[in-house]
Amino acid sequence: MMHPRAESDQNTTPFDAVVCDIDGCLCDENGGAFDLTSLAQIREHNERAISAGDRPIVTVCTGRPIGFAEAMTRLIGNTRLPAIGEMGVWLHHPHNAQSELDPAITTEHLESVLGLENHFHEVLRHEGVTMQPGKAASVTLWHEDTEHLKLRVFPSVREICEANGWPFRVSMSWYYINCDLAHISKASGIARFKEITGFSSDRLAGIGDTTSDLAIREQVSFFACPANALDEVKDVADYVASKPEAEGVVEILSMISEMSASDRGEEVH
Ligand SMILES: [Mg+2]
CATH class of the missing domain: 3.30.70 (Alpha-Beta Plaits)
Structure with missing residues (x-):
């Protein structure tokens, strides 16, 4: 079993990871240009999460092919945690750049x-x-x-x-x-992610915008949406950002980082 964080870090942040959908959350649905300003902020968040261990690492969970999930994982600087691609069919492991088909697929x-x-x-x-x-x-x-x-x-x-x-x-x-x-979904992908990382639901946050992300909701203790999310997804969210897509994700991460800092009684930088 892989434990990406040291034991001593386990309780200094409210979450160990943020599992984030891609389309409608990190980029738009319709093939538009990447919002590099926001994606760079998410990458800075991840670099700090990895170097200082004071906030959860963001990984992706998407219906897109695994190659796209791998590219987004590298773009946002997640070098530690598995990414979930093709609606749970694959996990991509950044530490050895390998992708693994769910063994439940015969x-x-x-x-x-x-x-x-x-x-x-x-x-x-x-x-x-x-x-x-x-x-x-x-x-x-x-x-x-x-x-x-x-x-x-x-x-x-x-x-x-x-x-x-x-x-x-x-x-x-x-x-x-x-x-x-029928037996494969974002939920089965996150279940494998949990098995490999050792993270439990109460240590996970999630971000999504459409109905397939309700499977993320089931697997995490804190769920947030960007402003463009469908109403039925907003209805089950703990937090809805005021901004859409990647800007909304930046807003959510900053809120989560504040939760981490207030737990430790620190100022947020
Ligand atoms: Mg989406």
Whole structure:
């Protein structure tokens, strides 16, 4: 088991880690340019967390492919804690730059993924549907006509999964159909993270903005949202930032750091 912090540091901060979603939290949903000013502040937070041990390290938990999660992890200077990618399919370990598939994903599960990918190549691709590249054990589909995706493609994908006995949880977000293995989620990813780090729920904070982040909420003792979060996510948050996206995350981290300092009776720098 890996214990990234020394035992003596365990109780000097209210949390050991902050598990943060990426899209809508560290960057925008629509492919916009990175807010480097805010991301640099998050990196400074992490550098201090690692060197002084006086605040929790921020890591990421995302539905994006693991390569994107690795890049964001390096950008925000988390060199210690595992990152969770592809909705819990992967953990990426910064200390040895290796990514690890959840051992609960079997060869049989991967055959179901191949079956659905083949259905995409044989049928859906010719109907104007695209598949997000870079995923290993989940399938994410998009069509420029969101109504068509919702009313035609979504039910047909559910049907083909049922007919073939492929064990997917098929869900619809704003612009995508997400097909995730039913036993894998952000929650199962965080459970593995806890097993490896030895951190318990009461030592974790989380940040998220949409419904898949409700699984983060379940696994942490303190949950916060940027201002752009969906109402149903804000409703279960302990704190909602006044600012959106990465600026909101900076605001949340500064609030968490104040909690750390007030526990120790110190001024915040
Ligand atoms: Mg999000």
